[in-house]
Amino acid sequence: MIAPESPTWDELVKVEPRLANVESQVKLWRRKRHKLGAWYGAGGFKEQFSRLVGWLAEKKELRTMKAYDAAYVHLGRLLGIMR
Numbered sequence: 001m002i003a004p005e006s007p008t009w010d011e012l013v014k015v016e017p018r019l020a021n022v023e024s025q026v027k028l029w030r031r032k033r034h035k036l037g038a039w040y041g042a043g044g045f046k047e048q049f050s051r052l053v054g055w056l057a058e059k060k061e062l063r064t065m066k067a068y069d070a071a072y073v074h075l076g077r078l079l080g081i082m083r
Helices: 009-015 018-029 035-040 045-050 065-079
Strands: none
């Protein structure tokens, strides 16, 4: 079960373990250049995680804007494209 108000990254990963794979890829990429391309480009990180959380998520409990925002902020900060 995830908190409806402000889910944590760990709660999201518990419901959708594939998010941990996206996180691992982001960690490997964060030292490279062209971070925005890796984030927004075709097949990029944003596209990968948006299939797992938010309106397109397979799992009903992750089809919320709060879940999407939590993933977006966590991964964006990890990659270094947001504060």
